[in-house]
Amino acid sequence: MDTWLIILLAAVVVILILVLNGYRNMKSVKALPQEEFKKDLRRVQLIDLREKEKYEYGHIMGARNIPMMNFSMKMNSLRKDKPIYLYDQNGRLSIRAGRMLKKAGYTEIYMLKNGISKWTGKIKSKNR
Template structure:
């Protein structure tokens, strides 16, 4: 039972940095999945990202390419961790969340549209 609760305490192994995501975009090595709501997406997003709101993700898993690992993104990094759980439950073992979300991305001066 302790292992179950530890998963909610320390999720650092499920996260990657803004710079790691930026490098993945540059090489095209990963699918970038933005799980924010439409209004958040429209306010600004990473150009290379695929948009599937978190509430729709479990029904739209088949839309994600299977040949690349996935980095998930949200506003602050919390919903993207939930997205990692959904992807894992759907059979993927290659999903990670971008720590800090779009707040961290924008604070780092990275481009978005």
């Protein structure tokens, strides 16, 4: 009987940790659907977190490329008084970058829900 109680308590603790961790992720960066993300692109700091080759192949017009691999070193170049819009291929890197920005004191952090893979807006590339 004691073994089952310990297993149950351990399961509850694991579930709470997962739920709270997910909640913390959501507080770091707000996911915006494409239509809402498109609205203010000229008034924000638009950051593409993908590697340079993917950025050059095609990116949202006005985006600045800061690959996730270099993000911790270059994020201090971002202004704290302007909203930051992040995107990557599918949204995973944006959550990580958002957490880093939040820890550094940035407050207005948004990401493109589902990343650029679902983007239907204008794309700029070297070939176009």
